[in-house]
Amino acid sequence: MSHYSALSILRHGLSGNRHWTRAWRDPAPKPSYDVIVVGGGGHGLATAYYLAKEHGIRDVAVLEKGWLGGGNTGRNTTIVRSNYMMPGNTMFYERSMRLWENLSQDLNYNVMISQRGQYNLCHSPAQMDAARRRGNIMRANGIDAELLDRAEMMRRVPYLDYSPKARFPIHGAIYQSRAGTARHDAVAWGYARGADKHGIDLIQQCEVTGYIWDKGAIVGVETTRGPIRARKVALAVAGHTGHLAEKAGLRLPIETHVLQAFVTEPLKPLVDSVISFGAAHFYISQSDKGGLVLGGDLDGFNSYAQRGGLPIVEHTLHSAKALMPSLSRLRLLRHWAGVMDMSMDGSPIIGKMPVEGLWLNGGWCYGGFKATPASGYCFAWTIAKGEPHPDNAEFTLERFARGYQIDEKGAGPQPNAH
Amino acid sequence: MLRIHCPVCGPRDETEFTYGSDATIRRPEMAENDPKAWLDYVFMRDNPRGPHREYWHHVTGCRQWLVVERDTLTHEMSGTYLAREVVA
Numbered sequence: 001m002s003h004y005s006a007l008s009i010l011r012h013g014l015s016g017n018r019h020w021t022r023a024w025r026d027p028a029p030k031p032s033y034d035v036i037v038v039g040g041g042g043h044g045l046a047t048a049y050y051l052a053k054e055h056g057i058r059d060v061a062v063l064e065k066g067w068l069g070g071g072n073t074g075r076n077t078t079i080v081r082s083n084y085m086m087p088g089n090t091m092f093y094e095r096s097m098r099l100w101e102n103l104s105q106d107l108n109y110n111v112m113i114s115q116r117g118q119y120n121l122c123h124s125p126a127q128m129d130a131a132r133r134r135g136n137i138m139r140a141n142g143i144d145a146e147l148l149d150r151a152e153m154m155r156r157v158p159y160l161d162y163s164p165k166a167r168f169p170i171h172g173a174i175y176q177s178r179a180g181t182a183r184h185d186a187v188a189w190g191y192a193r194g195a196d197k198h199g200i201d202l203i204q205q206c207e208v209t210g211y212i213w214d215k216g217a218i219v220g221v222e223t224t225r226g227p228i229r230a231r232k233v234a235l236a237v238a239g240h241t242g243h244l245a246e247k248a249g250l251r252l253p254i255e256t257h258v259l260q261a262f263v264t265e266p267l268k269p270l271v272d273s274v275i276s277f278g279a280a281h282f283y284i285s286q287s288d289k290g291g292l293v294l295g296g297d298l299d300g301f302n303s304y305a306q307r308g309g310l311p312i313v314e315h316t317l318h319s320a321k322a323l324m325p326s327l328s329r330l331r332l333l334r335h336w337a338g339v340m341d342m343s344m345d346g347s348p349i350i351g352k353m354p355v356e357g358l359w360l361n362g363g364w365c366y367g368g369f370k371a372t373p374a375s376g377y378c379f380a381w382t383i384a385k386g387e388p389h390p391d392n393a394e395f396t397l398e399r400f401a402r403g404y405q406i407d408e409k410g411a412g413p414q415p416n417a418h
Numbered sequence: 419m420l421r422i423h424c425p426v427c428g429p430r431d432e433t434e435f436t437y438g439s440d441a442t443i444r445r446p447e448m449a450e451n452d453p454k455a456w457l458d459y460v461f462m463r464d465n466p467r468g469p470h471r472e473y474w475h476h477v478t479g480c481r482q483w484l485v486v487e488r489d490t491l492t493h494e495m496s497g498t499y500l501a502r503e504v505v506a
Contacts, residue, residue, distance in 0.1 A: 242465035253461035255440075256490070301420075301437040304467045304491045310419050311433050344461045400461045401453065413460050416437065 004108050023189065024196035029203050032229035033061045035383060036221055037236055038208050038244065040064025041073040042184070043361055043368065044236035045191035045202075046376020047383070049107075052198030054377070055384035060200045061230075063223060065207035069188025072239055075306075075338035076369040077261050077283060077295040079274050081118050081179035083145065085137040088394030088406045089347060094143050095391050096374030097178060103373060109190030111182050112288070118179035118274040119148070119157065121323075123168040127278050131174035138176075146175045157275065159326055167322045168279035179274060181285055187372055210247055217356035218248065234359040234383055236375075239339040240304075241362035248355050253344040253400050254363050255415040257298045260308035262316065262335040264327070266290030275323070282319035291333060294320055298340070300416050308337035340365055345405035346418030350379050350395040351388060359383050360397070365418050420488075423498045426480040438473025440464070441485045441505065467491055473501060 002008060002021060012020055035051060037044045040062045051057040064070075082097035084090045104110050122128045128147075135145035149172045154162055162170060192202055203225070212220035212227055220229035235244055245252050271286040281297040296316030299308050313335060320327050343349065343363030348371070350361045361379045364371060378392035388395070394406060411417035420432035440463055446455040470490045475483050483501040488494070 240467075242463075243467050246464075251458075251462045251464065253463065255463050255465050256467070301488075302440070302465065302470055302472065302490050303493070305493060309432065311431075401457050414439075 023193040024202055027201045027203065029061060029063075029206065029223070029225055029228050030201065031227075032220070033201075034059035034230065035232045035234060036060070036228060036230040037062045037234045038221065039071075039235065039237035040068045040188075040192070040202060040204065041071045041236065041238075042069065042187050042191065042372040043238065043364075043375045043379070045069075045188055045195055046372050047234060047236055047361065047379045048195040048200045048202075048376075049191045049198070050377045050380035051384060052195060052200055054380060057384055058199045060195075061228065062195065062200065062202050063206045063208055063221070063228070064202070064204045065224075067204055068192050068202065069185055072338040072340070072368055073184055073188045073372075075261065075336055076184055077285065077293050078181045078184045078287075078369065079118070079179070079283065079285065080113070080182055080370040081176055081274070082143055082370075083118070083120065083134065083138060083174070083176050083179065084408060085134045086347075086406050086408050089408060090137065090141050090143070092374055092378070092391040092395070093371065094141065095377065096371050097143075099373035099377060100182060101178070103182075103187075103190070107190035107194045109186060109193055111186045111190050113180065113182045114288075115178050115180040116273045116285075117175060117177045118276065119153070119173040119175050120276045121153075121160075121173045121278040122171045123279045124171060128171050131172070135174050144176060144178055146177070148173045148175050157273070159270070160275075160323055161325050168277075181274065181287075184369060187369075191376070208244065211358075218358045231357070232359060232383055233357055234361065234379065236361045236379065238341045238362045238364045238368055241341045241360065245353075245360065248353070248358055250353060250355065252349070252363075252397070253413075254341045254349075255302050256304050257301070257340050257342045257416055258303040258305060258308050258337045259298050259340050259366060260296065260312055260316070260335055260337045262294040262313070263287070263291040263333050264294070264330045265333050267292065267330075277319055277323050279322070280315075280319045282316060282323065284320065284324070292327070292330070298342070298416055299337075304339050306337055306339055308335070340368075342415035342418060344400065344413040344415060345407040346409055346411065347406035348375070348395050349397050350375065350392045351382055351397060352386070353397065420493060420495075422474060422476075422484070422486060422495065424476050424479060424482070424484060425498055425500055426482055427476065430476070430479055434476060434478045435474045436477045438475055438483065441471040441473045441501070469496070
């Protein structure tokens with residue numbers, strides 16, 4: 001496996017780029033492994049990578065029913081940030097942010113992290129107060145946050161609707177300068193290449209259809225490519241967690257919902273940061289190819305269909321136009337949908353399950369992409385050591401029974417409201 | 419756009435309705451003091467990939483609560499009932 005560098009680009013360029021080797025192998029599954037990670041998205045691949053890199057566990061297979069990064073890893077709006085304030089969340093997402101900042105170097109793969117900053121807009125004095133509180137909690141934890149008033153926003157982001165006719169007047173914003181975007185496919189590919197380099201088998205087109213049981217414990221999985229045994233089976237299949245947990249006899253505090261995202265036709269540089277609307281669920285950034293990337297609300301009802309409905313298209317574009325009237329004549333190039341594990345408190349679950357031999361990483365709601373590095377890091381730690389890392393210690397399944405939900409939004413047990 | 423066949427108003431657009439929740443969940447008796455029963459009621463869901471019974475409120479129509487049987491993978495609906503008639 002060759003090391004990527006400016007020199008290697010030059011050398012391969014001179015020989016017509018004919019001699020690049022593939023970035024990872026395509027092995028057939030072995031009959032047994034130490035650890036099987038189910039799900040070859042960002043989280044599963046990151047888990048495998050950190051199992052090898054941090055804990056020396058290399059007898060690992062990642063099983064993917066389709067192709068690597070073909071699920072929600074390739075369907076999100078690529079935003080990374082760490083502006084969380086609930087105990088249990090704050091330092092987990094900050095760990096993720098710190099891993100993002102060095103990820104391209106760590107993986108020797110350009111994940112195109114761009115710390116262009118994120119504005120969360122406030123549209124009322126009450127929202128400004130809430131933003132001030134959030135910012136103070138972030139700063140007390142060593143995370144950067146700035147509170148900006150209306151005049152400063154008009155100077156920095158002049159193309160929003162500040163007119164007296166604006167449906168939701170902009171009072172200010174909370175800004176995180178280290179937030180930004182990353183190229184989502186490259187994150188999956190970088191982790192895949194890193195894991196493969198450590199000898200981990202990445203097995204695609206291999207769907208898990210059930211478990212192999214021995215005296216009430218899970219000792220492997222049945223797949224479309226035959227049975228594979230393992231000491232530990234780790235699920236990282238957010239979106240389809242409920243489906244695979246059910247086969248293990250688990251009932252979870254998770255509903256599956258569909259979330260849409262959109263890209264407009266390409267424009268000259270316009271939006272040089274990430275902007276989140278505070279009056280409705282809406283966020284916008286501009287990709288390096290020039291397309292504006294937009295996202296909005298869930299469709300609102302339980303769905304496993306990886307396609308969304310038109311009412312949310314209209315709602316999202318209403319939000320876009322209320323925020324940036326200049327977008328009104330743009331055309332959408334593409335829109336798509338992914339299925340989310342919406343947990344009952346809006347926070348994820350990482351940990352050992354009550355079934356022996358089974359480990360779960362799921363319930364990511366909207367926030368899975370930004371969490372990818374810390375999710376893999378903490379899940380690998382939990383699997384390797386049999387106990388959680390301090391940063392994911394609160395993400396237990398038991399928190400619901402104990403009444404310790406981590407409800408960042410304060411929406412209550414309504415998955416479609418988080 | 420889903421089209422929901424309201425038993426009162428006939429086929430109507432999804433936008434006239436508000437989604438409720440899983441319609442198979444039953445609140446325990448108030449005297450129930452097993453925390454597991456309340457945990458199941460408040461938090462745990464079957465979350466099926468396939469047929470799902472769910473509440474919808476025809477909020478800008480007849481304002482009735484409905485129970486809709488819908489496939490969560492295909493959105494195909496196999497039945498719509500007035501909630502008060504099918505939920506004991």
